[in-house]
Amino acid sequence: VTGMNQYSGSPDLVLINLSYTQRAPDDLIERLGTLLEANINSKKRSxxxxxxxxxxxxxxxxxxxxxxxxxxxxxxxxxxxxxxxxxxxxxxxxxxxxxxxxxxxxxxxxxxxxxxxxxxxxxxxxxxxxxxxxxxxxxxxxxxxxxxxxxxxxxxxxxxxxxxxDRSGVAEDKSSEKxxxxxxxxxxxxxxxxxxxxxxxxxxxxxxxxxxxx
Missing domain, CATH: 2.40.10.220 (predicted glycosyltransferase like domains)
Incomplete structure (x- = not known):
């Protein structure tokens, strides 16, 4: 535990900051990477x-x-x-x-x-x-x-x-749509x-x- 703060001024709720003491699981790293990529692309490719x-x-x-x-x-x-x-x-x-x-x-x-x-x-x-x-x-x-x-x-x-x-900014499915x-x-x-x-x-x-x- 690296820190604690009250949540929205509530005396009953707190936010706790944690630092890992070992490498995070690969599944968590992958998930966080996906979240970060989605947020970045939501601006770049909006x-x-x-x-x-x-x-x-x-x-x-x-x-x-x-x-x-x-x-x-x-x-x-x-x-x-x-x-x-x-x-x-x-x-x-x-x-x-x-x-x-x-x-x-x-x-x-x-x-x-x-x-x-x-x-x-x-x-x-x-x-x-x-x-x-x-x-x-x-x-x-x-x-x-x-x-x-x-x-x-x-x-x-x-x-x-x-x-x-494509040139007009419309995302085209690579699969055949015949x-x-x-x-x-x-x-x-x-x-x-x-x-x-x-x-x-x-x-x-x-x-x-x-x-x-x-």
């Missing part, structure tokens, strides 16, 4: 975007691209389009002029580690979805100080292992249940945008 494809979902450990965004506390169904350290783009049913500038919380469900995280941010831009007047694409900018560490680590792992930035269009079309068919028509429309628009970018 604008590198990950296009959400089936391969990206699997490699990032995201359960699915369909999720929820809370707009002023109201849950709205949406589809993840791309992710980065600093923000995200989602597609949903809505009217752009009523959404821009709103505070949001984007929910992302992770499979490994198993967790449902909420990331606070703001809608900084809205975009029309081609041939889909009822849909809108939202550009969300996260609150930098409130991005969960587990999210940073997932994004960092993908960017450092599976992707490279079957993406076929899989997206199949998913859209599955969503044609009457209770899922809005999400199906968003999914189809997401597919079209993906084909244009490819």
């Amino acid at each position: 604008e590198d975007r990950i296009l959400i494809t089936p391969n990206a979902i699997r490699k990032m450990g995201i359960t699915q691209k369909e999720t929820i965004v809370f707009i002023d506390g109201i849950p709205r169904r949406c589809i993840l389009r791309d992710l980065s350290f600093s923000g995200a783009k989602v597609i949903m049913v809505g009217i752009a002029q009523f959404i821009k500038g709103k505070d949001v919380v984007l929910r992302i469900d992770l499979d490994e580690p198993r967790a449902a995280i909420g990331i606070k941010g703001k809608v900084v831009r809205t975009e029309n979805v081609e041939n889909r007047k009822e849909l809108v694409a939202l550009a969300i900018q996260y609150n930098n100080t409130e991005v969960p560490m587990v999210y940073k680590m997932q994004v960092n792992a993908f960017l450092t292992q599976y992707s490279k930035p 079957k993406t269009s076929e899989k997206e079309s199949k998913k859209a068919e599955e969503l044609k249940d009457p209770s899922n028509q809005d999400l199906a429309a968003a999914e189809t628009a997401s597919q079209a945008e993906s084909e244009q970018q490819q």
